[in-house]
Amino acid sequence: MPYLKRNAPCPEPLDCRILTAALDLFVENGYHNVSVHEVQKRAQVSIGSIYNHFGGKEGIAHALYEHLLNELDELIDGVVTTVASPSAQCREIIRQLFEHTETHRNIIAFLFHAKHTEFLREETLICDARPFVRIRSIVADAMEKGEFKKTDPWVATSAMFGGAIRMIQLRLDGLLDKPLPEYFEAVIEAAWSGVAENSDHQLETNSGVAAQRATG
Amino acid sequence: MPYLKRNAPCPEPLDCRILTAALDLFVENGYHNVSVHEVQKRAQVSIGSIYNHFGGKEGIAHALYEHLLNELDELIDGVVTTVASPSAQCREIIRQLFEHTETHRNIIAFLFHAKHTEFLREETLICDARPFVRIRSIVADAMEKGEFKKTDPWVATSAMFGGAIRMIQLRLDGLLDKPLPEYFEAVIEAAWSGVAENSDHQLETNSGVAAQRATG
DNA sequence: GTCTATATCCAGATAGAC
DNA sequence: GTCTATCTGGATATAGAC
Numbered sequence: 001m002p003y004l005k006r007n008a009p010c011p012e013p014l015d016c017r018i019l020t021a022a023l024d025l026f027v028e029n030g031y032h033n034v035s036v037h038e039v040q041k042r043a044q045v046s047i048g049s050i051y052n053h054f055g056g057k058e059g060i061a062h063a064l065y066e067h068l069l070n071e072l073d074e075l076i077d078g079v080v081t082t083v084a085s086p087s088a089q090c091r092e093i094i095r096q097l098f099e100h101t102e103t104h105r106n107i108i109a110f111l112f113h114a115k116h117t118e119f120l121r122e123e124t125l126i127c128d129a130r131p132f133v134r135i136r137s138i139v140a141d142a143m144e145k146g147e148f149k150k151t152d153p154w155v156a157t158s159a160m161f162g163g164a165i166r167m168i169q170l171r172l173d174g175l176l177d178k179p180l181p182e183y184f185e186a187v188i189e190a191a192w193s194g195v196a197e198n199s200d201h202q203l204e205t206n207s208g209v210a211a212q213r214a215t216g
Numbered sequence: 217m218p219y220l221k222r223n224a225p226c227p228e229p230l231d232c233r234i235l236t237a238a239l240d241l242f243v244e245n246g247y248h249n250v251s252v253h254e255v256q257k258r259a260q261v262s263i264g265s266i267y268n269h270f271g272g273k274e275g276i277a278h279a280l281y282e283h284l285l286n287e288l289d290e291l292i293d294g295v296v297t298t299v300a301s302p303s304a305q306c307r308e309i310i311r312q313l314f315e316h317t318e319t320h321r322n323i324i325a326f327l328f329h330a331k332h333t334e335f336l337r338e339e340t341l342i343c344d345a346r347p348f349v350r351i352r353s354i355v356a357d358a359m360e361k362g363e364f365k366k367t368d369p370w371v372a373t374s375a376m377f378g379g380a381i382r383m384i385q386l387r388l389d390g391l392l393d394k395p396l397p398e399y400f401e402a403v404i405e406a407a408w409s410g411v412a413e414n415s416d417h418q419l420e421t422n423s424g425v426a427a428q429r430a431t432g
Numbered sequence: 433g434t435c436t437a438t439a440t441c442c443a444g445a446t447a448g449a450c
Numbered sequence: 451g452t453c454t455a456t457c458t459g460g461a462t463a464t465a466g467a468c
Contacts, residue, residue: 030334032248035443046453047445053451056444115331118246125389151402154383154392159406162378167370173341176370186367190375190410251461262435267463 015053017043019067022060027106031061031119061119068111072131075100080134086142087196091188093135094164098180101168109172112165135161139195148195159194163187231269233259235283238276243322247277247335277335284327288347291316296350302358303412307404309351310380314396317384325388328381351377355411364411375410379403 021043025034036057040047054060075096083089101108116126126132139157142148148156164187170176176183237259241250252273256263270276291312299305317324332342342348355373358364364372380403387396 030331033334048453051445113331115246115329118249125391127386127389127391151406152399154386155379155399155402155406158379158382158386158403159410162380162382163371163374163410164378166374166378166381170343170370170374173343175341175343183368183371186371187374190367190371193409194379194406264435268433272462
């Protein structure tokens, strides 16, 4: 299964087949337009197995959602531990999201493009999920440290990430011809101007970023 | 029916009841979680009438989509004719969207929050719909006139509107306590810094805006 | 044009053999 | 644990009276 990272191999190959098939179908057709039978067919698994493993269609969606949120959380972990300054962390998170949009399209589409509340009613809103809370705290950190100018945290986070998320959606919708990384510098520059403490101060490309880019 | 503007009264009161009921239900529960019977019940209309008028559930969604896109287009018309400079037009569009998010919540939610391709398969992608194309052309205009710095049009549009759209979504999801207009100036300031030609140049509040605000 | 009652279909879920 | 065959509910859509 093409998860965000490869360091956590799928525990059960059968679960894995089911989840990958479901992810692809959900993204292609939308959750409600996919039947359990289609998942079963594409995953080459019997319908009984699906109910044994996940308890039904919603169970699949739930497992998928949990899993991918975890992966996203680990991505942020990686950035936070390898990059020092909060503002550079923001930059690196966007860079990796852009990259993943090209390499693991459906994962990003499922996380950023789907309306999860329409099929996971009691699930916490994705904006309240852990990765997104952490991103907000990184932005708050950047404001405290004087890297971002002090303003409403919601406004700052939206200013820093709103443009990038918009670009991701446009790319997923097929409106951008070039791969996202080619827009990266321009997107960062615009976002940065909106949040930086003094507009002359350039966003430093943290050395940790360069190191990770070389090894990754 | 609480359309964006009141100057175009609903032609058929019965159609109107059906569409309003459908809009509310679609936004509250999601298109796929709403049955025709529920619409029928809330609109106080028989099922037969719904099929006579709209030909079914998808017909309702289609009519709704067309209608609300038109209203949005008229909103942009209003801005373009009353506000002179493209950059001030951007500002005013965002201001009005923020306002409408408070006063006509479900309309904005349906337009900005729903995944229309999941139930209107052959409909053009919303980013390709007329209002959004026009917004991009306004941004392009601003770049030509030297109000915005020249960069990729997609990046510029995302930078200008991405943060605002993000804020709208956060508000719709109930994460912002205060009404959107209270965040307006901060949102505009951040977006503006990202796209403006020279960062010192302040976005002028066009006189046309003030006039319209007084009369509207 | 509008309504009620009904038909048809298909999705999600289960039962029970293996 | 895995499979096939089956059940059931509820949705869309229609038929036909008024």
